[in-house]
Amino acid sequence: MTLIEIRGESAGYSGQTVLSNLDFSIEAGERIALVGESGAGKTTLLRLIYERSGSNAALVPQEFGLVQALTVFHNVYMGQLHCRSIWRNLHNLLRPRRDDVAEVEKVVEKLRLEDKIFTGVGELSGGQQQRTAVGRALYHPGDLLVADEPVSSVDEHQAQEILETINGEKNTVVIAMHDRALAIQFADRLIGIKSGEIALDVPAAGMKPSDLDSLYQVSSS
Amino acid sequence: MKAKKSSSPLARTTGIFFGIAFVCACFSDLAITTVDPWAEFSRLLAGILTPDFFSTDSLMLSLGYTLAFALLGVALSNIIGFGLALLFFSRTVRVFCAVIRSVHELFWALIFLQLFGLSPLTGILAITIPYAGIIAKVYAEILEEADPTPLQALPDGTARISAFVFVRLPDAFAHFRSYSMYRLECGLRSSAVLGFIGLPTLGFHLESAFKEGHYSEVSALLILFYFVIATMRFWMRRPLLPLYLIIAVIILPWGAEFSASNIVRFLTEDILPHPLRDPSASMVEWFHLIIIEQAVPGIIATLQLTMVALIATGLLTMIFFPLISPLLLGPNARGIGHVFLVITRSTPEYILAFVLLQLWGPSMLPAIVALALHNGAIIGHLVGRYTEQISLRPDTPAGANRYFFEISPRVYRPMLALLFYRWEVILRETAILGMLGIATLGFYVDSAFADLRFDRAMVLIVITAVLNICVDAISRKVRSYLRLQTSLEHR
Numbered sequence: 158m159t160l161i162e163i164r165g166e167s168a169g170y171s172g173q174t175v176l177s178n179l180d181f182s183i184e185a186g187e188r189i190a191l192v193g194e195s196g197a198g199k200t201t202l203l204r205l206i207y208e209r210s211g212s213n214a215a216l217v218p219q220e221f222g223l224v225q226a227l228t229v230f231h232n233v234y235m236g237q238l239h240c241r242s243i244w245r246n247l248h249n250l251l252r253p254r255r256d257d258v259a260e261v262e263k264v265v266e267k268l269r270l271e272d273k274i275f276t277g278v279g280e281l282s283g284g285q286q287q288r289t290a291v292g293r294a295l296y297h298p299g300d301l302l303v304a305d306e307p308v309s310s311v312d313e314h315q316a317q318e319i320l321e322t323i324n325g326e327k328n329t330v331v332i333a334m335h336d337r338a339l340a341i342q343f344a345d346r347l348i349g350i351k352s353g354e355i356a357l358d359v360p361a362a363g364m365k366p367s368d369l370d371s372l373y374q375v376s377s378s
Numbered sequence: 379m380k381a382k383k384s385s386s387p388l389a390r391t392t393g394i395f396f397g398i399a400f401v402c403a404c405f406s407d408l409a410i411t412t413v414d415p416w417a418e419f420s421r422l423l424a425g426i427l428t429p430d431f432f433s434t435d436s437l438m439l440s441l442g443y444t445l446a447f448a449l450l451g452v453a454l455s456n457i458i459g460f461g462l463a464l465l466f467f468s469r470t471v472r473v474f475c476a477v478i479r480s481v482h483e484l485f486w487a488l489i490f491l492q493l494f495g496l497s498p499l500t501g502i503l504a505i506t507i508p509y510a511g512i513i514a515k516v517y518a519e520i521l522e523e524a525d526p527t528p529l530q531a532l533p534d535g536t537a538r539i540s541a542f543v544f545v546r547l548p549d550a551f552a553h554f555r556s557y558s559m560y561r562l563e564c565g566l567r568s569s570a571v572l573g574f575i576g577l578p579t580l581g582f583h584l585e586s587a588f589k590e591g592h593y594s595e596v597s598a599l600l601i602l603f604y605f606v607i608a609t610m611r612f613w614m615r616r617p618l619l620p621l622y623l624i625i626a627v628i629i630l631p632w633g634a635e636f637s638a639s640n641i642v643r644f645l646t647e648d649i650l651p652h653p654l655r656d657p658s659a660s661m662v663e664w665f666h667l668i669i670i671e672q673a674v675p676g677i678i679a680t681l682q683l684t685m686v687a688l689i690a691t692g693l694l695t696m697i698f699f700p701l702i703s704p705l706l707l708g709p710n711a712r713g714i715g716h717v718f719l720v721i722t723r724s725t726p727e728y729i730l731a732f733v734l735l736q737l738w739g740p741s742m743l744p745a746i747v748a749l750a751l752h753n754g755a756i757i758g759h760l761v762g763r764y765t766e767q768i769s770l771r772p773d774t775p776a777g778a779n780r781y782f783f784e785i786s787p788r789v790y791r792p793m794l795a796l797l798f799y800r801w802e803v804i805l806r807e808t809a810i811l812g813m814l815g816i817a818t819l820g821f822y823v824d825s826a827f828a829d830l831r832f833d834r835a836m837v838l839i840v841i842t843a844v845l846n847i848c849v850d851a852i853s854r855k856v857r858s859y860l861r862l863q864t865s866l867e868h869r
Contacts, residue, residue: 207772215773222771226787235783238775250782277386 215297236296411739425593446626451505459513479511698758
């Protein structure tokens with residue numbers, strides 16, 4: 158089943174075109190890694206994908222988008238705000254319900270944040286905040302996860318673990334990543350961006366990190 | 379491992395203040411005593427909707443006087459306040475400023491009324507003196523917060539004056555200017571309210587028009603006042619300021635003479651405790667009367683009303699700020715929200731309370747509602763503007779969920795900082811509202827002046843000032859305990 162189809166479009170922000178001649182589709186069940194230099198337009202492409210996928214998609218923004226004054230529980234719970242009545246949401250805001258805490262706990266445990274569940278996000282380290290942001294996206298009921306550098310602030314071992322958790326929880330995944338080895342290991346399809354276009358769109362199987370070198374070199378032309 | 383739920387200091391403090399306000403509210407008289415408040419209200423509304431700009435010829439003149447008092451008062455207080463700010467390293471100067479700003483403009487006006495009668499000097503000084511104390515403090519803070527790195531880069535041996543003029547002043551000047559504009563807005567409100575004690579400003583006509591039920595005239599006066607404040611950005615140009623000040627001096631009615639002997643008698647006799655002048659009177663009795671029968675009930679009522687008004691202000695702020703927040707409302711709704719907040723915050727508490735008292739009859743309710751509306755609109759405006767800096771993630775919820783989960787938790791801390799910053803202002807104003815007949819300290823001060831018991835009035839004013847300084851100190855403690863900070867532009 159095709160989730161998203163983009164044919165000959167361009168994308169950008171504040172009136173500026175960043176990417177052009179975009180031509181690709183995303184099938185359900187695919188695990189896609191976006192690779193390319195920083196500033197190449199990965200975030201722009203992710204935004205386009207997210208905008209096209211509606212309420213079925215959960216997002217992990219690069220800058221996390223957490224509410225610092227609230228706890229980990231609240232921030233993760235926010236992944237399902239749109240599914241609950243306002244009264245239940247208010248109840249949880251003021252006094253977390255036991256059943257919802259139990260639900261959130263399941264997600265939080267997978268990210269090893271269970272001892273921080275009632276800690277304010279403002280008191281967490283960068284890596285813990287990032288895991289909270291991933292937790293919110295995992296708690297989101299949607300099938301598709303769109304994430305912008307979701308493991309940039311955690312160590313390699315944790316990054317593996319988090320990506321495996323994401324793969325286990327979500328059917329379709331689109332992640333922008335700067336770690337090439339990790340991208341090849343985790344994804345089954347690589348989309349490489351260079352000079353404002355999609356320069357590479359290949360299966361990940363059998364690829365080596367050095368195969369992606371051309372994406373990171375200054376073009377001679 | 380199970381994580382424990384523990385309430386944050388922020389939540390605990392909020393709870394404590396709510397508790398105090400609740401207890402205070404239980405003991406407050408919140409009744410509406412007029413027989414038919416809605417009938418009067420609908421007549422007021424009808425009047426507001428049909429403003430009459432030609433009812434009296436004195437309309438424009440009173441507006442001119444209001445502007446003149448405000449301009450001269452704020453200009454003078456700027457000069458004096460700047461000078462005092464430079465001396466702020468001295469403890470004596472700091473205490474002096476704290477004392478002069480802890481006495482409200484209207485109390486100063488009542489004092490100067492005894493010295494200079496209805497001369498313009500009374501109005502100008504009533505604004506200048508407390509404002510100089512406030513400006514000195516704010517300017518000193520601005521100078522202190524200026525970036526110190528350029529100072530370190532100066533060549534060795536640079537004279538202090540040159541260092542100040544080249545490094546400190548240029549940085550601080552933009553802040554001084556924007557703060558002066560805000561002070562001028564406050565000055566216009568103070569100037570208007572001075573009319574209530576007899577000076578020829580807007581408040582004077584407002585009071586008589588209201589008492590006579592000429593609501594169309596009330597409406598015209600208020601609309602002109604809002605117009606002047608709303609257009610301030612356009613007419614208040616620095617090159618024009620000298621011209622404005624000269625015009626202000628010319629139009630004010632300087633005719634009234636005041637006698638030097640009157641002034642000397644007031645300062646050397648009238649304000650001395652009565653038993654000192656009349657040996658037959660007992661000092662103990664004099665003291666007992668003031669403290670037990672007036673000061674103590676006055677202090678209790680003032681604090682009680684202040685606490686309820688403080689919490690009511692916080693609640694209204696949380697309702698008001700979404701009205702102008704681009705994250706919560708579209709441009710059209712926000713336009714209406716802006717107009718509402720501008721009108722509410724431009725109307726002095728004193729005038730709001732006066733209007734509500736006429737509608738609802740005497741109780742604490744009009745004062746609480748007036749204080750909460752005015753201050754809620756001021757803080758709501760600042761918080762609403764603050765939300766413009768918040769960037770939300772692309773997948774944020776909308777509507778009530780966004781308000782409660784995304785916006786409110788983010789603005790709560792800055793909101794509390796502003797609220798506690800205004801606590802002292804609310805207390806000052808609460809005391810003053812006594813002059814409208816609510817039994818706060820201002821009520822006893824006003825009656826002492828009316829009975830020509832100036833010694834009593836002075837003691838009560840000093841007590842009010844001390845109360846103010848205490849609340850200011852507590853507010854500072856609470857803010858530092860909660861690590862709340864207000865940024866420069868939010869003062």
